[in-house]
Amino acid sequence: MTRRALGRFGERFAAEYLxxxxxxxxxxxxxxxxxGELDLVARTPSGVLVIVEVRTRRTDxxxxxxxxxxAGKRARLARLTRRLLxxxxxxxxxxxxxxxxxxxxxxxxxxxxxxxxxxxxxxxDE
Numbered sequence: 001m002t003r004r005a006l007g008r009f010g011e012r013f014a015a016e017y018l019x020x021x022x023x024x025x026x027x028x029x030x031x032x033x034x035x036g037e038l039d040l041v042a043r044t045p046s047g048v049l050v051i052v053e054v055r056t057r058r059t060d061x062x063x064x065x066x067x068x069x070x071a072g073k074r075a076r077l078a079r080l081t082r083r084l085l086x087x088x089x090x091x092x093x094x095x096x097x098x099x100x101x102x103x104x105x106x107x108x109x110x111x112x113x114x115x116x117x118x119x120x121x122x123x124x125d126e
Contacts, residue, residue: 006105010056011039013110014101018042018052033083036076041084049093051081053119056103066102066114074120 001009011029018024018040028041040052055068069077077098085096098120104112 001108006056006058007054009105009108010101010103010110011054013103014052014054015040015042017101017113017115024050031084033080033087035083036080038077038080038084043093047093048095048097051077051084051096051098053077053098053100054103055100056105058105060104066100066116066119069100069119077120 015026015029019026022044024042024044026040026042028038031038031041038051039054042050042052044050053069053073055066057068081096081098085092097118100116100119102112102114102116103110
């Protein structure tokens with residue numbers, strides 16, 4: 001599996017987890033603008049808009065998936081979230097947060113998953 005295919009596999013797995021296990025509605029996948037891409041945009045049953053960064057790894061040889069979300073990546077996610085909200089049509093969401101889902105995959109099987117809610121603070125205050 002190529003790196004790109006691994007990433008797509010992880011994003012599909014995470015979207016299914018959000019919808020089936022948590023009852024969230026995935027509203028957008030791979031939302032793009034000129035500054036980058038947001039993996040998933042979902043809404044919880046209580047109406048919270050959640051930006052989900054999915055990190056998928058084969059091994060922890062270079063660190064766990066969640067450790068790969070550097071300060072630069074967090075800043076980029078915050079900027080992309082503000083851009084998404086600026087382009088949002090319809091009523092603005094009252095609560096927005098950024099979560100990170102880290103997956104470890106062996107072959108075509110997820111062997112470990114961690115979901116960090118609110119992993120990036122103050123995305124709309126910067």
